[in-house]
Amino acid sequence: MDPNIAVQLAATAIEALLKLVASIKASHGLTDDQVMASFQTESQSTKDTIAGYLAKLPA
Amino acid sequence: MKKVSLLVCLCIVIAFETACPNTPYGKAGEAGLNVTQALHTGADIVDQLQVVGAITVTEEKETLHAMDALNTLDMAYGACIQAAHVAGSKAGAFVACAEIFQAGTKDSVLMKELRVSDPHSQAVIRSIGQTVVDLLANVISTLGK
Numbered sequence: 031m032d033p034n035i036a037v038q039l040a041a042t043a044i045e046a047l048l049k050l051v052a053s054i055k056a057s058h059g060l061t062d063d064q065v066m067a068s069f070q071t072e073s074q075s076t077k078d079t080i081a082g083y084l085a086k087l088p089a
Numbered sequence: 090m091k092k093v094s095l096l097v098c099l100c101i102v103i104a105f106e107t108a109c110p111n112t113p114y115g116k117a118g119e120a121g122l123n124v125t126q127a128l129h130t131g132a133d134i135v136d137q138l139q140v141v142g143a144i145t146v147t148e149e150k151e152t153l154h155a156m157d158a159l160n161t162l163d164m165a166y167g168a169c170i171q172a173a174h175v176a177g178s179k180a181g182a183f184v185a186c187a188e189i190f191q192a193g194t195k196d197s198v199l200m201k202e203l204r205v206s207d208p209h210s211q212a213v214i215r216s217i218g219q220t221v222v223d224l225l226a227n228v229i230s231t232l233g234k
Contacts, residue, residue, distance in 0.1 A: 035141050036209070042137045043213065050130040062115035066171065069122040073164045076129040080157045083136045087146050 113180040113232050117170040117187065120228035124163045124221050128156050131217035138210045148205040152214055155198045159221060162197075166190040184232045191225045194218075 060068065132153060139149040169186035176182070197218070205211050 035143060038141055039138065039143060039209065039213075042141075043134060046130045046134050049133075050126055062112055062118060062174075065115055065118040065122060066167070069118050069125065069167055072122055072129065073125040073160060073167060076125045076132065076160050077157065077164075079129055080132050080153050080160065083132060084150060084153050087139075087150060 113183045114170065114174045116228060116231055117173075117183040118167070120187065120224050121163055121167050121170065123224050124166075125160055127217060127220045127224065128160050128163070131214075131220075132156055134213060134217070138207075138213065143207045143210045144205045148210075151198070151203060152205070155203055156217075159194065159197055159218075162190055162193045180232045184229055187225055187229045187232070191222075191229065194222060194225065 135144070135149055135152045135156070138144045139146060144152070166186055166189070169189065170183050173182035173186060203214065205214060
């Protein structure tokens with residue numbers, strides 16, 4: 031693999047990792063109902079994000 | 090890239106261990122939230138892999154469809170634990186929801202059939218799937234105690 035691409039991929043993975051850890055940490059201290067509300071919101075957001083990525087790809 | 094994958098898994102486990110609520114309902118919900126967050130992040134990574142040319146458009150489509158299927162399973166899991174909560178069920182009911190979800194992941198193409206040509210990208214995609222498996226195993230273990 032091109033070293034430049036490998037570096038870019040590593041940077042992308044680390045950035046995504048930090049975002050994920052921050053999201054998980056953010057749920058600390060929430061009530062159960064707040065956790066479930068976040069769960070429902072986030073799962074719909076994930077579905078929308080995936081649909082968005084699929085929509086921009088060529089057929 | 091393998092080091093990055095290991096770092097991702099390690100940090101997710103650390104974050105999960107330090108952010109758990111106390112009731113079975115809360116713990117079960119937190120696991121579902123963590124799974125969908127992992128899939129959301131995974132979708133971002135997979136799209137970037139395609140943008141930089143590490144995987145093809147077809148490979149991205151197949152991977153995203155597999156992730157969408159897992160996210161749909163996660164949403165069904167959420168409905169299951171919500172129903173268990175409304176029914177006033179004990180921890181075993183929440184474990185049963187997680188075990189049904191876990192059984193579904195074993196049939197997931199993300200775990201067993203999905204292959205991309207670039208081995209580095211394959212390792213990253215596999216680590217995303219493994220994170221989902223680990224989160225479910227963790228909540229089943231915790232609730233089963």
